[in-house]
Amino acid sequence: MLSESERMASAHELTFRIKDPNSKPRSIAVIALDKASAAIVDQISHEQWRGAHFFTSLSFSTDKQPAEGQSQAMQAWLNDLAGRALNLVAEVEKSDFVVVITAAGEDARAVSVIADACAMFHKSLLGLVIPQDDTSDKDIDISLGHLRPHSRMLVVAHGIDYIEVMLTALRA
Amino acid sequence: MLKKEQNDYLTQTGPGTPMGNLFRCYWMPVLLSEELPEPDCPPVRVKILSERLIAFRDTEGRLGLIDEFCAHRGPSLWFGRNEECGLRCPYHGWKFDVTGQCVDVPSEPAESGYAKKIKLKSYPLIEKGGVIWTYMGDPEKQPPAPEFEFCSVPLNQTFSSKRLQECNWLQAMEGGIDSSHVSFLHRGDLNNDPLFKGAAGNKYNLGDMKPVFEVVESSGGLLIGARRNAEDDQYYWRITPWVMPCYTGVPPRGDHPLHGHFWVPIDDHNCWAWSYDYHPTRALTDSEVAAMRDGKGVHVKYVPGTYIPLANKTNDYLMDRAAQKAGKTFSGIEGIGMQDASLQESMGPICDRTKENLVGTDNGIIMARHRLLRAAKALAEKGTTPPGVDVEHQKVRQAALLLKRDVQYKDGAKEALIAKKGVRQTSV
Numbered sequence A: 001m002l003s004e005s006e007r008m009a010s011a012h013e014l015t016f017r018i019k020d021p022n023s024k025p026r027s028i029a030v031i032a033l034d035k036a037s038a039a040i041v042d043q044i045s046h047e048q049w050r051g052a053h054f055f056t057s058l059s060f061s062t063d064k065q066p067a068e069g070q071s072q073a074m075q076a077w078l079n080d081l082a083g084r085a086l087n088l089v090a091e092v093e094k095s096d097f098v099v100v101i102t103a104a105g106e107d108a109r110a111v112s113v114i115a116d117a118c119a120m121f122h123k124s125l126l127g128l129v130i131p132q133d134d135t136s137d138k139d140i141d142i143s144l145g146h147l148r149p150h151s152r153m154l155v156v157a158h159g160i161d162y163i164e165v166m167l168t169a170l171r172a
Numbered sequence B: 001m002l003k004k005e006q007n008d009y010l011t012q013t014g015p016g017t018p019m020g021n022l023f024r025c026y027w028m029p030v031l032l033s034e035e036l037p038e039p040d041c042p043p044v045r046v047k048i049l050s051e052r053l054i055a056f057r058d059t060e061g062r063l064g065l066i067d068e069f070c071a072h073r074g075p076s077l078w079f080g081r082n083e084e085c086g087l088r089c090p091y092h093g094w095k096f097d098v099t100g101q102c103v104d105v106p107s108e109p110a111e112s113g114y115a116k117k118i119k120l121k122s123y124p125l126i127e128k129g130g131v132i133w134t135y136m137g138d139p140e141k142q143p144p145a146p147e148f149e150f151c152s153v154p155l156n157q158t159f160s161s162k163r164l165q166e167c168n169w170l171q172a173m174e175g176g177i178d179s180s181h182v183s184f185l186h187r188g189d190l191n192n193d194p195l196f197k198g199a200a201g202n203k204y205n206l207g208d209m210k211p212v213f214e215v216v217e218s219s220g221g222l223l224i225g226a227r228r229n230a231e232d233d234q235y236y237w238r239i240t241p242w243v244m245p246c247y248t249g250v251p252p253r254g255d256h257p258l259h260g261h262f263w264v265p266i267d268d269h270n271c272w273a274w275s276y277d278y279h280p281t282r283a284l285t286d287s288e289v290a291a292m293r294d295g296k297g298v299h300v301k302y303v304p305g306t307y308i309p310l311a312n313k314t315n316d317y318l319m320d321r322a323a324q325k326a327g328k329t330f331s332g333i334e335g336i337g338m339q340d341a342s343l344q345e346s347m348g349p350i351c352d353r354t355k356e357n358l359v360g361t362d363n364g365i366i367m368a369r370h371r372l373l374r375a376a377k378a379l380a381e382k383g384t385t386p387p388g389v390d391v392e393h394q395k396v397r398q399a400a401l402l403l404k405r406d407v408q409y410k411d412g413a414k415e416a417l418i419a420k421k422g423v424r425q426t427s428v
Ligand code: FES
Pocket: B070, B071, B072, B073, B074, B075, B089, B090, B091, B092, B093, B094
């Protein structure tokens, strides 16, 4: 007699798997940390996405300084492709997770502000470093150094096609 | 998530498929040397990349891998007589040499030259590191013999085994890339298995259940670094190399031998999970080899006389709910090989990746799929030789080390990740 595991592992049994969706659409904030990655984000945003929200830069209100012990995140704004400035903290709160993108060697230190916002709502931050044509190992190290303290997962990926593949894999 | 077309593309490796063509660019492990132990020993059936073949070692010790079926009327040459430099079909006595060339058709006069016109398809075999390897691609493009360290050290420093895994190769291999499952599925084994226990690094594994991952492309595949907090402003790094298409290394523990796997498609619903263990600078001890033969570490206990795991789907993998409840094993299955295989086989013959919900820490898997797809397309469209064929890509080593928090692992571990003859592994 066949064991249950044996019967259930057959190709025939695959046909009885539940067809209903096993997840709800997710919302992913994709944030460029520098000018070069902003161009990449702009390009990717033209594909069809269900739950990805693209932002090309981060800016800060200058009217008041953060109070003692308060994160700069409270004063930060995300700029989207339609030219709107949206509140960073509110956008992070709405997202299931946050992807930040930096072109290797660029200044990516703004990530710490985004990481503060992620920490407020316990959201995972995923960092992508995109080498450019003339990138050296040193440039990649600089970017990794900026992102490492804040990311749950860090990826160095050549070519912007990887970002699309990753967002698709994550059902963005 | 993968689209169905992409899932089909990656999981199908039969003749003429894009992934099948990719696999046919590499030398692949096909048998253990012990399966063809001596000249004129019994032939062995081989199924690899959905092709049915027969392997034998002839009177002179030459190895052959040829079409399994006799060119006369088609019975399996597994019944053949391996004698006088050829495999003779017992039906009417046709005989084939290690290249598949028919050398005797008893019903026809030898002078007629009839036998010369009959040739079975064959592939070259080479023996290296206790493993017999085949290359199934274009003979013009045959690469040099593999130079993975486990098959390059002296034979007394290396041990390989294989086990049948009844599912598609990709879902098996993905387990070898996915470092994030170790803290759960295998947590019971770190302090108990004779081939893992006692390493200083184990305490970091068990002490920090939320590792942080970094994935970097290497020339032959990927390096997947998992970082955990350690004392004195240091990180404990475990770095897993993947070499395309299907070689993975498990980061080491203490001075235990280094281990890892090859995942070789048999057909689209089965694969061989190869497991190696080697030490770069010393002979394996008798007790280490005894533990490996006994199915410890990455190896498994077998159904006697086979390479089928003793715990398998026909006996519900010897599920032990009491051990699961007590936390002795996390899943209730004993041994890390079958902990992985039981779950991977339960996904079904080919995992339906349209239903999965990946998270950020799955990026190693996402990147590996992407590189495989990209390489198979480049091969199909432009004839580009894929990564991992170059033997330099194969000289990588898994590593486990402590680094200051401000040191990048690519720099701090640079030397540790290169397989260098006579140099001990980097491991804590
Ligand atoms: S079928 Fe084999 S010799 Fe005839």
